[in-house]
Amino acid sequence: MGALVSTNRSEAVLPEEEAQYLTFMLGGEMFAIGILGIKEILEYGHLTNVPLMPAFVRGVINLRGAVVPVVDLSARFGRQTSGVTRRSCIVIIEADSQDGTQDVGLMVDAVSAVLEIPGGEIEPAPSFGARIRSDFISGMAKVAGKFVIVLNVDRVLSVDEMAMLSEVGAEQTAAPA
Numbered sequence: 576m577g578a579l580v581s582t583n584r585s586e587a588v589l590p591e592e593e594a595q596y597l598t599f600m601l602g603g604e605m606f607a608i609g610i611l612g613i614k615e616i617l618e619y620g621h622l623t624n625v626p627l628m629p630a631f632v633r634g635v636i637n638l639r640g641a642v643v644p645v646v647d648l649s650a651r652f653g654r655q656t657s658g659v660t661r662r663s664c665i666v667i668i669e670a671d672s673q674d675g676t677q678d679v680g681l682m683v684d685a686v687s688a689v690l691e692i693p694g695g696e697i698e699p700a701p702s703f704g705a706r707i708r709s710d711f712i713s714g715m716a717k718v719a720g721k722f723v724i725v726l727n728v729d730r731v732l733s734v735d736e737m738a739m740l741s742e743v744g745a746e747q748t749a750a751p752a
Contacts, residue, residue, distance in 0.1 A: 594694065596716070597666065598687040598723060601657070602649055605687065607716060607725045612668050614678060616686055619663035630656065633682055636665065643667065645680035651731060652711070657682055670732040679732050692716045697725060 596607035597616075622634030622645055631650035635642050645665055649657040657663070662685035670679045700712035713727040 593691045596690050596692055596723075596725065598690055598718075599664070599666070599683040600685045600687060601652075601683055602654060605718075605721070605723045606648075606683075607690070607692070607723045608666075608668070608728050609725075610689060612728055614667040614669060617665045617667065617680070619659055619665055619682065636680060638667065638678065638680075641678060643678045643680050645682055646732065647682045648731070649682075649684075652708075657684060660684065662686075668728055668732060671729055672733075681732070690718060692718065692725075 595610040597610050597613055598605055598607045600606075617636075617638075620636070622636055624634045625632065625644075628634075631647050633645045633647045633650075633656075635644050637643075647656050649655065664683055664686050665680040666683060666686070667678055667680050669676045696718075697714040697716045700709055700714055708730075711727055711731045712724055714725045716723045716725050
């Protein structure tokens with residue numbers, strides 16, 4: 576798996592300043608995440624399946640000796656699992672948890688571009704109409720006359736929430752019918 580992009584997290588950008596966002600496709604829709612939390616982007620490669628994980632956890636990868644879980648973002652949003660194509664990528668993100676930070680991979684259909692979006696071009700998240708949980712959306716950016724959904728990565732990749740869902744799935748599997 577070759578690294579395509581590598582960045583380091585730094586201090587937050589003020590709302591009215593321009594910030595850089597990585598845009599990517601998922602199920603024909605464009606999404607964006609702040610580039611400051613992205614560590615790198617990898618070509619999709621071999622994943623090791625882990626039993627008793629929620630459907631949205633595709634497996635784990637070995638990233639320079641560290642075990643990194645890979646989340647199928649489409650399945651995390653309650654949609655069908657993503658199919659693997661030539662353009663499928665894994666975006667490595669630093670996710671916050673009670674125990675500090677953990678690297679988590681996001682499986683996306685295709686990475687599009689890094690865009691600079693002024694804070695004034697990002698509208699508040701809609702309270703209805705989106706096909707994903709509203710707490711997963713931090714805003715809607717206007718880019719070239721179209722809306723791009725800006726994700727709240729800390730909510731989408733809440734390590735604690737995903738661990739809880741994993742435990743519930745394991746209990747349901749272990750419970751007698």
